[in-house]
Amino acid sequence: MSLNEKETRLQLIDPLLAAAGWADGLVDEEYMYRPGKLRLLGDQTVRDNPQFVDYVLRTEPRGCILAVVEAKDESHAEGAGLQQALAYAVDLAAPFAYSTNGHGIVEQDLRTGQVRQLHAFPTPDELRLRFEAGATWRGKTVTGRGGDQVPNPLLQPAFALPGAPAMRYYQEHAVSAAIEQVLTGRHRALLSLATGTGKTFIAFNFAYKLLATGYARRILFIADRVSLRDQAYNEFGGLGERRGVVSGPDVPLAREVHFAIYQTLYADAPGGGKVFERYPKGYFDIVIVDECHRSGYGDWGAILEYFSDAFHMGMTATPKQDDSIDTYAFFAGENLDEGGIPRPIFEYSLGRGIDDGYLATYKVLRVKTTVDESLVIQEEVERGAELIVPEGATPRDTYEMREFERAIVVPDRTRLLCQHLAGVLRTNGALDKTIIFCVTMEHADLVRSEMQDLLGSETGKNLYAARIVSEERDAGAILEQFQLASSKEPIVVTTVDLLSTGVNAPSVRNIVFMRPISSVTMFKQIIGRGSRVDPITGKTYFRIIDYTNATRLFDDWDLPTSPPVAGPMEGDLVVAGVVRDDETGELIADASISVRLTGRLLAEARTDYDGAFRIEELPGTVVDVFVTSRGYTRRHLRVDTTEAEATELEVALRKPSQVDLRIRISGVDVAIAEEVELDLGNGNVIHSNEYLERAKSSILERISSLEELRNKWVDKNKRAELSEYLGMRQVTPELLSLVLVRADVDAFDLLACVGFDFEPVNLSARATAAEPVLVAEFPDLPDGFIVAVLDKFRLGGVAEIASSELFRLPPFVARWGGILGVTSLLGGPEKVASFLGAIPRALFEPESNA
Numbered sequence: 001m002s003l004n005e006k007e008t009r010l011q012l013i014d015p016l017l018a019a020a021g022w023a024d025g026l027v028d029e030e031y032m033y034r035p036g037k038l039r040l041l042g043d044q045t046v047r048d049n050p051q052f053v054d055y056v057l058r059t060e061p062r063g064c065i066l067a068v069v070e071a072k073d074e075s076h077a078e079g080a081g082l083q084q085a086l087a088y089a090v091d092l093a094a095p096f097a098y099s100t101n102g103h104g105i106v107e108q109d110l111r112t113g114q115v116r117q118l119h120a121f122p123t124p125d126e127l128r129l130r131f132e133a134g135a136t137w138r139g140k141t142v143t144g145r146g147g148d149q150v151p152n153p154l155l156q157p158a159f160a161l162p163g164a165p166a167m168r169y170y171q172e173h174a175v176s177a178a179i180e181q182v183l184t185g186r187h188r189a190l191l192s193l194a195t196g197t198g199k200t201f202i203a204f205n206f207a208y209k210l211l212a213t214g215y216a217r218r219i220l221f222i223a224d225r226v227s228l229r230d231q232a233y234n235e236f237g238g239l240g241e242r243r244g245v246v247s248g249p250d251v252p253l254a255r256e257v258h259f260a261i262y263q264t265l266y267a268d269a270p271g272g273g274k275v276f277e278r279y280p281k282g283y284f285d286i287v288i289v290d291e292c293h294r295s296g297y298g299d300w301g302a303i304l305e306y307f308s309d310a311f312h313m314g315m316t317a318t319p320k321q322d323d324s325i326d327t328y329a330f331f332a333g334e335n336l337d338e339g340g341i342p343r344p345i346f347e348y349s350l351g352r353g354i355d356d357g358y359l360a361t362y363k364v365l366r367v368k369t370t371v372d373e374s375l376v377i378q379e380e381v382e383r384g385a386e387l388i389v390p391e392g393a394t395p396r397d398t399y400e401m402r403e404f405e406r407a408i409v410v411p412d413r414t415r416l417l418c419q420h421l422a423g424v425l426r427t428n429g430a431l432d433k434t435i436i437f438c439v440t441m442e443h444a445d446l447v448r449s450e451m452q453d454l455l456g457s458e459t460g461k462n463l464y465a466a467r468i469v470s471e472e473r474d475a476g477a478i479l480e481q482f483q484l485a486s487s488k489e490p491i492v493v494t495t496v497d498l499l500s501t502g503v504n505a506p507s508v509r510n511i512v513f514m515r516p517i518s519s520v521t522m523f524k525q526i527i528g529r530g531s532r533v534d535p536i537t538g539k540t541y542f543r544i545i546d547y548t549n550a551t552r553l554f555d556d557w558d559l560p561t562s563p564p565v566a567g568p569m570e571g572d573l574v575v576a577g578v579v580r581d582d583e584t585g586e587l588i589a590d591a592s593i594s595v596r597l598t599g600r601l602l603a604e605a606r607t608d609y610d611g612a613f614r615i616e617e618l619p620g621t622v623v624d625v626f627v628t629s630r631g632y633t634r635r636h637l638r639v640d641t642t643e644a645e646a647t648e649l650e651v652a653l654r655k656p657s658q659v660d661l662r663i664r665i666s667g668v669d670v671a672i673a674e675e676v677e678l679d680l681g682n683g684n685v686i687h688s689n690e691y692l693e694r695a696k697s698s699i700l701e702r703i704s705s706l707e708e709l710r711n712k713w714v715d716k717n718k719r720a721e722l723s724e725y726l727g728m729r730q731v732t733p734e735l736l737s738l739v740l741v742r743a744d745v746d747a748f749d750l751l752a753c754v755g756f757d758f759e760p761v762n763l764s765a766r767a768t769a770a771e772p773v774l775v776a777e778f779p780d781l782p783d784g785f786i787v788a789v790l791d792k793f794r795l796g797g798v799a800e801i802a803s804s805e806l807f808r809l810p811p812f813v814a815r816w817g818g819i820l821g822v823t824s825l826l827g828g829p830e831k832v833a834s835f836l837g838a839i840p841r842a843l844f845e846p847e848s849n850a
Contacts, residue, residue: 002075003102009054009071012102017055017069020121025061030054031068033088033169035357038533038540039686042738043428045540046686046694046730047357053088057096059128062157065172066127067096078104078117086110093173095131137183144215145285153209154179159238167205168358170348174202177346178313179209181335182286188312190292190331190342194350195317195528196359196506200235203288203315207257208238216285219257220307223290226261227479231504232290233259251278258284265303276303284310292316292327316344317528318521350524350531354684359531360539364678366546367420369413370671372401385668401548402516405439411446412668417514417547418450420672424545425492425510430459433482434492434510435529437517441469444494447514451492459491466490479503485536497522506534510543517550526550551678571619573641577649578611579627587611588653591629597621627651634676688739692754695736698729699755706756713748714840716802723747733797746797748844763794770842777838781825788812789839801839804832 003011017027036047055069068088070081081099089097089110098121099106105118109130122130132138137154144150154176158167167175174191181189193199203221210216221236223229229245236243236257244255249269252258265276284307292314304312314331332342353359376398381387389395399408425432436451438444444467451465466482466489468475481487485507496515511530517523530542544551579591591607595615602623607613620642628634632653639646702725703709712718726732733747740750745760752758767790774786788811792800800806807813807822816822826832 003073005071005073008073008102012074013055013069013071013100016100016102016105016121021123021125022057022121026058026124028053028056028058031056031169033091034355037355037357037684038361040361040363040541040684041686041688041691041735044735044738045361046691046735050357053092056092056094057124057127059124059131059155060157062160062166064131064155064176065092065094066124066131067098068092068094069098069100069121072099072101074101074103076101079106082106082108082115091173092169093176096127137180142183142215144213146214146217148214150215151213152183153213153215154183156209156213158205159208159212161238164238165201167201168198170346170352170356171198171202171205174346174348175205175209178202178206181313181345182210182215182311186311186334188314188331188334190314190316190328190335190344191346192316192318192344193346193348194353194359194531195525196532197348197353199315199317200232200290203232203290203313204236204238206313207236207286207288210286211239211242211256217256218284219286219288220284220310221257221259221288221290222262222265222303223259224261224263227476227503228290229259229261246275249275249278251275253279262303274302276306279307281306282309283307286310287312289314289331292331318524350528353531358533360533361541361684362527362530362544363541364544364546364551365424366549366551366674366676366678367417367672368549368674369416369547370673371410371413371668372549372673375399375404375408375410375668380668383669402518404516405443409442410668410670413670414443414446414514415450416670416672418447418454420675421512421545422451422454424543425455426458428543429509430455431491432509433505433507434512435505435508436492436494436512437515437526438494438496439515441467441471441496443514444469444496448492448494451494455492461489461491463489465492465494468493468495485534503529504532505529506532507537507539508532508542509539510545512545513548513550515550516548517553520553520555523550523553570617571641572616573618573620574614574616574647575618575623575625575639575641575649576612576614576647577651579607579613579629579651579653580611581632582652582654588629588632591627591632591653594626596624596626625649627653628676629653630674631655691735691739695731695754698726698731699751702726703751703755706752706758709748709752709755710844710846713798714837714844716837716840719798719802719840726751746793746843748798763797766843767791767794770839773842773845774838777842778835782816784811785816785825788815793839793843798840798843801836804836806836 030052032050033053034051036050038045038047053068054071056065057067057069058065068085070085070088072078072081078101079099080101082097085097085099086108088094095110097108097110105121106115107118108115132140136142138152140152140155141149142152158172158175160166170193174193178189178191191199191202193202207216207219211219221229221232223232233243233245236259239257242256244252244258246252246258246260246264248264249267265274267275269275269278287304287307287310289304289312312331314327316327328342332344335343335345337343350359354361377387377395378397387395395408404410404413421436425434436444436447438447448465448467456462456464466478468479468482472478478490478493482490482493483503483505508530511527513526517526527544530544533540575595579588580586581588587607588611589607589609591611591613593605593607593613593615595602595604595618597619602618603615605613605615618641622638622640625637625639626634627637632655635651635653637649637651639649702722703712712722731751733750736747736750736754737743737745740753742750742753742760744762744764746763746766749758749760753760771786771790774790778786789801789806792806792809804819804822807816807819812818812822816825823829823832826835
C-alpha cells in the first residue's frame with residue numbers, strides 16, 4: 001500500500017534532506033505561503049484553505065532562501081510537483097525548485113532553466129556555491145560602502161526576537177530585491193506594495209541587514225508627516241538607541257538611523273543654509289523615502305541631490321499612474337521593462353494581498369442623490385431655496401457633483417448623506433470605526449457635527465465624531481486615540497486628506513467618500529485605510545460607502561482575481577424576457593442586464609424600447625442574472641439556462657420607498673436616488689452552495705453517519721472536541737444558520753442537515769419532546785424545574801445548558817437557590833453532572849426528533 005503525502009514526507013523525504021546535511025535550522029517545514037483568501041458570506045467572512053510550501057531551504061537559520069521543495073506522495077511521479085514548486089520559487093525569489101516523491105528528485109535552476117533528475121539533494125554547501133557562481137555580489141563577503149570587506153547582507157539572517165513577527169514571503173522577496181539593487185551598484189530603486197502589507201517592516205529589515213553586516217553605517221528615513229515619521233521610528237524599535245529623530249535644527253549625529261520629515265530637513269537652519277546641509281554630504285549610505293509618490297520630486301529633490309552618493313529607495317502604495325510618472329521616472333529609472341518603461345523592483349498589489357489572505361476584503365455600497373448629476377439653480381430657487389451669492393461672485397446655471405462644497409456649498413445634500421450614513425451604521429454597527437473623506441475643512445466640520453448629533457446621544461458618546469484636519473490643535477492626539485483598537489472614542493473621524501496615506505488604523509471598518517476623487521493614486525491610498533486585517537477586533541473585511549462615484553477608479557490592482565470556473569463559459573443557450581415596473585406594469589426600456597457564473601461576468605445587455613432583452617451563447621448551467629434600472633431597486637435571479645422558462649423571464653422592478661428614503665428639507669429638495677451594493681465579480685463572495693459543499697466535506701472527514709454525530713453530540717467533551725475541529729475549518733453554527741436561514745434550531749440539526757440531509761427539528765419541538773422523558777427520569781424534581789431548563793435550551797440551544805453555570809441564571813437563583821441550592825436539590829455535584837448529561841440525551845434521541 002502506497003504511503004500518503006504525510007507518511008512520504010516523514011519516512012522518505014525528511015531522511016533524504018537530513019542525509020544531505022539540511023539540519024533543522026536550515027529547513028522551514030510547512031512554510032506559510034498564503035493564509036487563505038477571506039470571502040464574504042453575508043456579513044461574515046470565510047477563509048479559503050491556507051497554502052504552505054512543504055520545505056524551504058535556507059543559507060542559514062532565517063537566512064536567504066535558496067530553494068523550495070514540493071513533496072508528493074509516493075504514488076506520484078517524482079516530477080509531479082515541479083510546476084507548483086516553480087510557482088512558489090518565483091514568489092519567494094528562490095533560485096532552485098525541487099519536486100520529489102521520496103524515491104526520485106527533479107530539480108530546476110530558475111536562472112538557467114535547466115532541469116535534471118537527482119537521486120539525492122545537494123548539500124547546503126553545494127547549493128550555496130551554485131547560488132554564488134557567476135556573481136561576486138552573492139558571495140560570503142562583499143565590499144561595503146566604506147570600501148572594506150564585510151559579510152554579505154543578502155545572506156544575513158533576518159531580525160528575530162521572541163514574539164517578533166517573521167517576514168511573510170513577499171516581504172522576504174522585497175527585502176532581497178532591494179539589497180540586490182544595492183549590491184549590484186544601482187543608485188535608486190522603487191518598492192510598490194499596497195497599504196497594509198508592511199512596507200515599513202520591509203524597510204526595517206532592509207536597514208537591519210545592511211547595518212548588522214556593516215555594509216551601511218548610517219541611514220536616513222524621510223516621511224512627509226510627523227505621525228508617519230514616528231510610526232516608522234517605532235517600527236524600527238529593534239535597533240534601540242541606534243535611532244534618532246530630526247525634530248529641529250539640531251541633528252542627531254551620534255545615531256545611525258535618522259528619522260525626519262522633509263519639511264524639517266528643508267527648513268532654514270540658524271546661521272544660514274538648510275537643516276539637511278548640517279550633515280556632511282556623504283554622511284548617509286542609504287536614504288529611504290516613504291510614500292514617495294505623494295511628496296513629488298520638488299519636495300525632496302534637493303535633499304536627495306545633496307545626498308547623491310547614497311542609495312535612494314522609494315516606497316509607494318500605488319502602481320504607476322499619470323499622477324505618479326515623475327516618481328517612477330526618478331526611483332525606477334534604472335530598472336526598465338522590455339519597452340523601456342520604469343518599473344518597481346518588486347510589486348505587491350491590493351488584489352494580490354486579498355487573494356493571499358493577508359489583506360481584508362471589502363464590500364462596496366454606491367449611493368446617488370437626485371442632485372448629483374446636475375443641480376439647476378433656477379429650479380431650486382423657484383422651489384423656495386435660498387441662494388446666497390458673495391459680492392463679486394457670479395452663479396452659474398448648473399453645477400455638477402464634483403463642484404459641490406467647492407464652487408457651491410450644498411449643506412442640504414451633506415445632511416442627507418449623513419442621515420443615510422447614520423442609517424447604514426445603525427444597521428451594520430454604530431460603533432464600527434469609520435473615516436469620512438470630505439471636500440474642505442468646513443465640510444469636514446459640518447459632517448462631524450451632523451454625525452455627532454445623529455449618533456452621539458444614541459451611543460452615549462460625547463466624542464462620537466471628531467474632525468482631524470491640520471488646523472485642529474489636538475488633531476495628533478485624537479488621531480492616536482482613534483488608531484488604538486481598544487479606544488472607545490472617537491468612532492467616526494472626518495478629514496480632508498490628512499488620513500489619506502500612511503496612517504495605521506487596522507480596526508477601521510468603514511471608508512466613506514463624501515469627497516469627489518479624480519486621482520487614482522489618491523483613491524488607492526484612501527481605500528488602503530481599511531485594508532488591514534485586525535485580529536484584536538476580529539475585523540476581516542471593510543465597507544466602502546461611496547457617495548461620489550469614486551469607486552469607478554477600481555482597476556486590476558485593487559481587485560482580487562476571479563475564481564476558476566469549472567465547465568464551459570460559452571454555449572448555445574439563451575436567457576431572454578422583459579422588464580416591467582412592478583407597480584404600473586409598464587415596460588422599462590434601457591434596463592441593465594448582466595449574467596454571471598460564480599461571480600465571473602458572462603454577458604451584459606440592455607432592454608430595448610419594449611423592455612425586452614435577449615442574451616445568447618450561454619452555457620448550460622445555473623447562472624446569476626442581475627437586473628437594474630435608474631430609480632429602481634436591483635433584482636437578482638438564479639436562472640437555469642437549460643429550462644424553457646429561461647427564455648420567458650418576467651422581471652418586475654420596484655422603486656425604493658419614498659417614505660424611507662426621500663427627505664424634503666428647507667432649501668434644496670434632495671433625496672436618495674439610487675443605492676446599490678456593487679457585485680464586483682472578483683471572487684470576494686463565497687456563494688451558499690460552495691460553502692455548504694465545503695462544510696459537508698469537513699463534517700464527513702470527522703463523522704461517518706448521523707448516528708455517530710448524535711452519539712458525539714450528547715457527550716459534552718466529544719461535542720466540544722467536534723465543535724473545535726469544525727470551527728477551525730469555519731463550520732460554525734453562526735455561518736450554517738445564516739446560509740440555511742434556520743436560526744430556530746440547534747447546531748446539531750444544522751450539522752445533520754448539511755452532512756446527512758437530515759430534516760432539522762426546531763428548538764421548541766425538541767424541548768417539548770424531551771420534557772416527558774426527563775420528567776420520567778427525574779420524578780422527584782420540583783414542578784417547573786425541568787421546564788425552566790428546557791426554556792433555556794429553547795433560547796440558545798445545547799450551549800445554554802452545557803454546564804452548571806446555567807443555575808446562576810433566573811429563575812434558578814430566585815426559586816431554587818442558584819448553583820448551591822440546585823446542587824443540594826439534586827443530591828450533590830455528581831448528581832448535577834448526571835442531570836446535565838441526561839438533558840442532551842433526551843433532546844437528541846431519535847424518538848424525540850419527530
